[in-house]
Amino acid sequence: MFRGDDELATDFANQIKRARENKGWDQRTLALRMKEKVNVIQRAESGHIPSDKVVKKFESTLSLDLRGVDSAPPTDTTVASRNARGLSLGDLLDMAKDEED
Numbered sequence: 001m002f003r004g005d006d007e008l009a010t011d012f013a014n015q016i017k018r019a020r021e022n023k024g025w026d027q028r029t030l031a032l033r034m035k036e037k038v039n040v041i042q043r044a045e046s047g048h049i050p051s052d053k054v055v056k057k058f059e060s061t062l063s064l065d066l067r068g069v070d071s072a073p074p075t076d077t078t079v080a081s082r083n084a085r086g087l088s089l090g091d092l093l094d095m096a097k098d099e100e101d
């Protein structure tokens with residue numbers, strides 16, 4: 001999801017849930033304050049990306065910034081080298097023959 005140059009944070013669901021709980025609100029209370037259905041809150045907290053309009057409501061109601069820098073560190077890492085290739089069928093057959101010996 002993009003709004004201008006800002007991308008929705010990957011941990012937006014956790015941020016919403018944590019901010020709601022810090023205020024002592026249940027999902028129903030947050031939905032009432034945002035004038036949205038409880039289903040919208042449940043879906044957002046489970047990781048479904050809300051519309052831009054709903055993101056703005058979350059940000060203003062919970063005093064959050066859900067765009068830009070994530071509070072969680074990136075988890076993607078690359079281990080393979082640039083010239084690495086996958087196993088071929090022949091490689092698998094050779095490995096199976098070696099195991100039989």
